[in-house]
Amino acid sequence: MTGNVIVIGGGTAGVEAAGQLARSGIGVTVIEKESTIGGHVRNWHHLFPDRRSSSEVIDYLRKQLKHDNITLVTGELISGFDKKGGSFRLKSSSGKEFHGDAVLIASGFDLFRSERKEEYGYGIYDNVITSADLESMFRDKSILLRNGREPEKIGFVHCVGSRDEKSGNLYCSKLCCITAVKQAIGLKELIPGSKVFCFYMDMRMGGALYEEMYREAQEKYGISFIRGKVSEVSENIEGKLVTKVEDTLAGRPLRIEMDLLVLMAGMEMSKDGEAIDISGKLNRGVNRFFAPADYHFGSNISNIKGVFYAGACTAPMNITETISHARGAVSDVLNYLTNKH
């Protein structure tokens, strides 16, 4: 089989699909906006549910990319494409052009900008951080407050920018619950004396081994799970974070002083992903992610023949799901190229 496929995005989805396509004899150009591949995984320290180091995923992706059929282009942002006859022409923001027989979009997601939930004080109060900030603290193996002290009381705020009508995101980002459980355990291991609270609306533990991890967090690590959405955070004179939340199971309002607050930022459609389709030809869902042709049988297929999707550009996905989704995309791309020639 012959043909040339352009993969937009060098994260988990893009690289996995590129590797599989290359081994089927297809020429692949992977276009990555950053200087190196890996996407969001590079910023993560370890992964749920088996707490594997994320560097293992990066190593796996590097191996996938080692193939003569693959050309990696880095530092290029795609801003628009058009289709003439059966071939695609993609333009990058630096003015370069790429040509291919099919396009696989694997542009992934953006983390919700937590500044937008100003009531939680990210960017205003020193000790309000995001889940991504916490991962980089894990990499440094030291969790410290801005004043250099170790936190004693730590709170995780679930659903920041997810299931939130005010942010305009009605959907569940799916990974934040389990990420909070994983990070809470990680914190307890680093600071065994600390008290850790998770403020959640619902615990959505719908993945393999998630529920077990959630149980372990409560029984083995003594993490407190409080059902209620944090309404607002303020800073008192001692610099503690006064967190207002309603314990909806006990039916009473709470005000808890925290040393450190971790915001579980949700996932949103990637802004750079939107730029690929600058002329708005691709269908989008109400969640603003790319809408596949069919959520059951065509989750990798777009409304334009020859344009395919892989990974979190269509909906929030974890790494396991992203890899499966990328493999599914490969089969659709191969079918398309076979019938075309």
Place this chain on the structure above:
Amino acid sequence: MHFDPFIIPFNIGLYFILIYVVGRSIIWFRNLSRPDKLRLQRGFFGMAFGQSLKEIFLESLIHRKILKTNLRLGYMHMSLAFGWFLLILFGTIEADIFGSHHLNPPHMAIFFRFFNPDHGKTAFENGYAFLMDLVLAFILSGLILAIIKRFSSKSVGMKKTTRLKHLDKIALASLWLIFPSRLLAESLTSGAYGTGSFLTGTLGAWFNSFLPAKQAAYPFWWLYSLSLGTFFVLLPLTRYMHIPTELFLIFMRNSGIRTGDKAGTYSEVEVHSCSSCGICIDACQMSFSAGINNIQSAYLLKAIRKDEDTSGIVFNCLMCGRCDVKCPVGIELTSIRMIQRRAAGAGNGIHNIWHGYLRTNPVPVTAKQPASKPSYDFLPARKPEKADILYFAGCMTHLTPSIKNSMVKILDASGMKWSFMDEDGGVCCGRPLMLAGNDREARELINFNSRLIWKSGAHTLVTSCPICYKVFRESYYLDVEVLHHTQFIKQLIEDETVKMNYLNKRVTYHSPCELGRNSGVYDEPKEVLRHVADLEKTGYDDGNSLCCGGSLANLRLQSPDKHKIASFAAAALSAPAPDYIATACPLCKKTISAETKIRVADIAEIVAESIVKPVANGMKKQRIPNPIETSKV
């Protein structure tokens, strides 16, 4: 004997409508409250009467405000209203001068040409006929515009026009028939007798060349009379009721009567004064940003006139007040919507046609009893703190801590003795409940907050949220001066209490609906901004400012539509590429900042940034409840 059977329909219609309007105005007057009756009586013998006559001439006949907003639409309204008025006036004079008697019954003027077909032979008569033809041509040009507008609203510069119901259509058809049938009837009669001027004379001569004009004229005189009669009889059931009602409205308004918060004669008169011109639809952001075209004020008023259930319309509104500002009749649309919200949009529905004529009952207020007595036990116990200035941040400001922190910095820098009323949380000001029509529940919150304010002994209450500002000012019985923080900062600048640096930043200002249009505070925020930065115009300034879309008042709007309204507003504010988009409302800040990359900041934040000697970092922690008192308070 000047009689012919064809005048009967016209006379029935005319006397019916005259008796109806007199009867209805008596009922309206009786339903007025005592103070309003006195106002009206005083108005009748005072300045208001003259003012009203002037306004009736300018607005009801010339349609000056519509002309200002939209020239073509204004011309259409003017030609029909003013033209018709002139036709009646000149017609009456004509009948009086040239007719066989003086002081004729009205049909003599209307059907003058039929009864005096020979008229128009002398030069003077001919000149007068020319004048009459000119007026008729003026009306017909407006009518042509009206017909074009009905089928293509864009051609008269309107994006949308109102949709019609059956009775409206019949009334509209009869209205449209009046002037063409007059034209044909007069032309044919003139043709038969060789009279008439440039319009009726020319047309008549041409008809006479191939038609038995005298015989052909008769059915058109019938049609003319019938269409007038039908129009008059249907008038009370349709939007054309605005023709007589608007006169009452203008007079009542000039006498000092306002809508208030209860349904009554004035709101009833306002509801019937709407001509459904559609200007409110074009002004509405729900229409031009989100494509929602069935909830605008014209439709609300129409539904109230028909006594329909308005619950679907009444709560689906941002209450931004843009239509209020643009309404050429000056109907207090937001107040009427609030009245309707208190009644939860209930309507009785018109079951038979007679009900429509007889309906004068104002909408009943059916506020529900709260389910249980509210409790505020969850709030931390608070010692009443004595202070001169009381600062109330409000719920939304607590959700935007950067505004709250900036205000703390400004208040500290002012050196005044101030106290933070809801520092550890407080009770809502009550306005969101009021906007939902739950006044009684809101009163509980108002009482709770009022007690706190009284106990503080403060003389000034400063609030950061325009929503709170409006309710503190209008619905609380307080003897403190209520200031929005922009007004307070303005005072600090004037008194030179706090010195500020010029920031050398370009800013655009988003005037919040609750502060600007709904409370009339336009200038202070802009003056504060000009003091510290370079203020750019956006084309949506003051009364024409946009709603951010985050309004608490809309209980129906879905988030994708809110998003559309917000992104339109954000784009307009970002257009001059400012360094900051300034606003004066925490809710606007939140809504707009989600839609633009440019930094959106409250005026308090910008001012806090510009304060010359920033409070030392340690100061905040040492802040004692009673800072040093200055003589300047």
